[in-house]
Structure formats: C-alpha cells, structure tokens
Amino acid sequence: MIYKQLSYLPIIFQVDEGIVLGVDEYLRRNKLSFTNILVVSGKNYSNKIGALVADKNGWNRYTLEDNTFREVELLKTYVNRYNIDLLVGVGGGKVIDTVKRVGYLSNTNNLSIPTIISNDGLISPISVIKNELGKTESLPAMMPMGVIIDIDIIKESPVKFLQAAAGDVLANLSATNDWVLAFQQDRERMNDIAFHLSRSAVSSLINFDEIHLLSKSFLRLLVQGLVNSGIAMALSGTSRPCSGSEHQISHAIDFLEYGEGVLHGTQVGSISLFSLFLQNKVEAKQMKFARTVGIPLLFDGLIRNFSSRRFEEIIDKSREMRPGRYSILDMLTTNQVMEKYEEFRAFIKSNNF
Template structure:
C-alpha cells in the first residue's frame, strides 16, 4: 500500500467522513459517504491548504531555501511601505543563493481594488509565484493579485495584527471603503518569530483581539444553525475552536515571549484554514466582526481591525452570556484593555456601529441581528465597568 497519504475516518451521526491527508499536502480531499439510503452518494470536497508552513526564529534569512522545495524559478516580491528597507536585502540575498530569479520588486502603498487589479495584469507571464512581505495591506494586495493571475503566493507577515496572512479573503478598498473580496489561501506561510517580536505591541494586541473573537463567532454560528439558517461544517468548527482554546490556555510572562507569539501565530494560521474549509469566514467572524466593519464605514480613522474586534468580542460575549470570564481574563492579562484605554475610543461610535452591524451581512443571522440583543449590547456599553474604563 502506498504511504504517500494517511487515511482517517470519523463517524458523524449516521454518516462517515473519510479524510485523505497527503504528505506533500497541497490539498485535503474529503469524501463524505451518506449511508442509510439505497442511493449512496459521495461528495469530494477539495480544500487548499499551505504546502509550506514555517514558523520559527531566523526564517527571514532563509526564505530562498524554504520555498525552493516548490521548484519556483522566478518570483515577484511585493513589500509593504518601509518593509523593504528592513528586510529586503535578507530576503533577496536568500533567493539569489537558492538560484531563484526575482522578476521585479513592488512597494504596496495603496490597496485600491482598481490599482491592485492593474498591477496583477502587468505581471510577466514567466513569473511562477508571488511573495508578499509586510503587514495586512501588502499581504491582501498580493493575495488578490495571485487570485487574479491564478498564481501561488507566499505570505511573509512582519506583524500578526489579524489572521489575514493565512485566510482566503482579501480586504481591499472599493470606492473608498474596505470590502472583503475572494482570494487565494497562501501556497506558503513563512514567519520569523524575531520579526514578529520586533513589531510594535499594538499589532500583537490586534492579533489577540482578532483571535479571541473565535469564541463569540462560533457561538453566533451555532445560533444560526439552531435557528435553521445554515448547516455548520463540523471540521471547520473543530479547527476554529481548537485554535482559540490552545491560545487562551498558553502561559506567558509578557506578550513578547517566544511561546506566546508562536501560539498566536499558529492559531491565526489555523483560522485561515478553518475559513477555507467552511467556504466562508463564519468560523472566525461573527457579530463582533460586523460591529468592526460597521465602524470602518463611518469612522474617519478606524483603529486596527483586531483592536475593534477585540472590544466588540467582549461586548458580544456579555450579550451571549458565553465565556465572558475567559475573554476578559485574556484581554486583561495581555494588556489589551490598558492599550485600548490610551486610544480614547468613543462609546457612541460602538453604539452606532451596533445599529449598523446587521446591514453589513443581512444574509446572516447572528446575535446582533436580533433587535433585543442590540438594545442589550448598547445597555452593556453604558453600564459595564470595564467598558466605562476603556472607552470615553
């Protein structure tokens, strides 16, 4: 028998799910066999997951060797603003040592949908892969360019402000407003813990806020299924739940501990995979994300995505009456709440966002889509001790 793959099976009610994990993974093939019927049928579900996943210290100096295994001969690199000056030489030298030609380097200054689309179709036809290096903007831009050109891309985040470096969606500006567009799950994710550690702490706080939101997002997802709106993908749910639970149980002294950062990075990576499996963002995005997206619509200068999401997660955990203590403990012990206090974010903005939130995704049915829950959320903002401390 060939040993190129591993087979596992899991029984779900009267159905059997068979998972084929290939050792040189570029996808998982899932065969779901329905039993209890004369007409047995098989569903093949293909899931794109990273072929390269490297998280460790010193990886920024070893990019060439890490991607060489995929046999890329020519690549295009996109850097975020200010990133090439910091890491450009290390990455370019490692690619040259691995005999990988650099077609061109770009600096991503804007994430305007039209401009990114034009850049995509200017890419030379002999380019075999794209590399995105930087924060959310650079990664989102390259992700969408690779989607348009049907090319694999390598994600090299220099901060972990959200799970965008591993997710299958791209957040771009369309007519001046942020919108989530379909894109590609990365072919490779390369993360240097030392680089992440060197980023400003606000990006780590943002990553914490984005990850902790899995708790309220999953509760919203269950709520939708209980009301007959959707059918949950159990495998995606399991991955999302495991990722956040692993993180919140991690012991740490400071948020720059190597183990803490590795757990944060690993868990955010799993978020991207859970969304790929589910086919949408539901395993990691619920009512708390809708509140953040609503803030983006009317605030002149929104805060980092994960910061807004983290605050909204705390609010919605109280509305849901679900794992409030765990969420508040993580946000308190990491210093998230103290950081938010310095931003002087307004209670009235969150109240306005709560009213707008259901219109962001009217096809969903989360806790925030119920009027009574919106009333309760706004009452919590006025009366909760922590929110009165961190918001003005």
C-alpha cells in the same frame, strides 16, 4: 503551473527564529520549482526584508504603494507581462492581501512572509482591498501555498500589532457562538473541523501559562492560532468561523467612520467581550486574557465622541453589514443591546476586571 492543494491549504508552514532567508530551501524541500519569482514588499521595513530575500536568491523585486484596486491592477499587469509564476509577499496585511488578491485574479501561486501580524488574514482566502472611494472591501483571494514566519522579525514589530493579533483570535469565541446560534435556527450549516480549529486557536492562547506578547513561546502559539483561523475559513468556505456579531458591530463603526483608528483586531477583540456577554458566555479567564494583552474591556472608548445616539446608530447599522449572517444581534432589539451594554459595564466594575 498551479500546484494542487487540498482545499487550497498551505503546503509550507514554518515558524521559527532566523528563518527568513530560507525560502529557497523550503521550496526545494517540498519539491516545488518555479522559474520566475517576484518578491513583493511595502515601502518601509518590509522593503528591507524583501531586499534580503530577493538579493540572496537573485529574484526580482516589486514595491507596493498601498492595498488599493489600482495597485492590484498594476501588479496583475506586471505578473502577466513578465510571466511570474510565484509571488512572494513580504510585509504586513496590506502587502499580503494585495498579493493574495493578485494571485487569485492572475491564477498565480503566492507565498507569504509577514513582517507584522495583526489579524487572521495571513492565509485566509479573503483580501481586504480599498476601492476608489477609499472604503475597504473583502474580496476573494488565493490562499498562500506557504507561510514563513520569522519570530525574530515579528517580535520587533510595534506591540499594538501583536495586541491586535491576539484580539482577532479572541473574537473567534463570540464568532463561533453566533455560528452555533445560526445553525440552531436552521440558517446555516456547520463544518465541525473548521469550528474546532477556530475554537482551539483561542482556547490554547487563553489557557497558556505564560501570556506575554513578547514571549517567543506565546508568539509561536499566537501565530499558530492565526494560521488555524485562516485554515478554518478556507475549510468552511466562509469567514463564519472567525466573524460574528463582533465583526458586524466593528464593520458598522468603520462604515459610519466613528472609530478612533485602532487596529481591526483590537477593535473586534474588545467588542467580542460584549458579544460574549450578550450570548451569556462570558468567563473571567476571557476578561483576564484581554486585560493581560492590552485589549480594552469596554469598546466605547474606541468610538469617537461616544454617545447613546451613536451607539444606537452603530447597532442598527451592524445588522445591515453582512446580509444573511445570523447572530445574537438578531435575537435582541437595539434598545435591549444598549441596556445590556450598561449591564456589561456594571459587570466589569463589580468583578474588578
């Protein structure tokens, strides 16, 4: 059966050290009972963690190759054939997104145990899946009924993933500013709770006393920020609380294949600083936070063979990436955006950020 959730919000939310093997206890504590549980993981590190979880509880295991349409169909077929009633996704974004998508398509509960964090997709109602051409698509997904995050495991992941996670939360600032602009232009409605969840996720990080990616107290706050971002998207029924002009530009870079292959969160976090400048909302503490966690202050270094021509293409294409999504880019011409970028470069230099 499907357990009813308010707006499909998670029932289980655990963040602590050494808790990865406590899945069965958290299910019992919440009086959740399943008869056929499948642990889904990737091929590398997550496979080892998935094996520990499955072996401890006598659950079956399934290994994913990638987050493709084909893998989604294969897992969905398995779930339906063997009457799986709970999917436990153990891994990074590819595993979690595939499990959420299959949960949506097969009407099956799912629970997430991330082994890395790099973006706000942990519990969002959206899955990023590769189509037949290798291009990613953002598709509807079933939010996990729970998320269990073992800080000891997350802390061991490469620093670049933690940087990306911080960047993705940072992007909430420019995204919510764009949301306000759209609301003021009567283009969209607001959801106050979603708005404040998104803003509080990033403000708590920026104003934290001990900003250090390997600090367990900072990691707890970062995880909570990612989860709050996912809940904000679920409450609003859209990615709007966490996606604005910075994501439009990032999607354009990816679509044109001009990127240098950096993680999504790092890319949108870097671009968000420029979006904040366009919105006349940039502050010193935002720049200092980005520098401290390793987010590039200028995003042109993330573009392969950067040139004025490529920049122009990116800005033009960005307005096409999310039709109907109003942002600061709709208030400026492409030439104005390009001129503003040079002003932003000078702003960074003059303030010694």
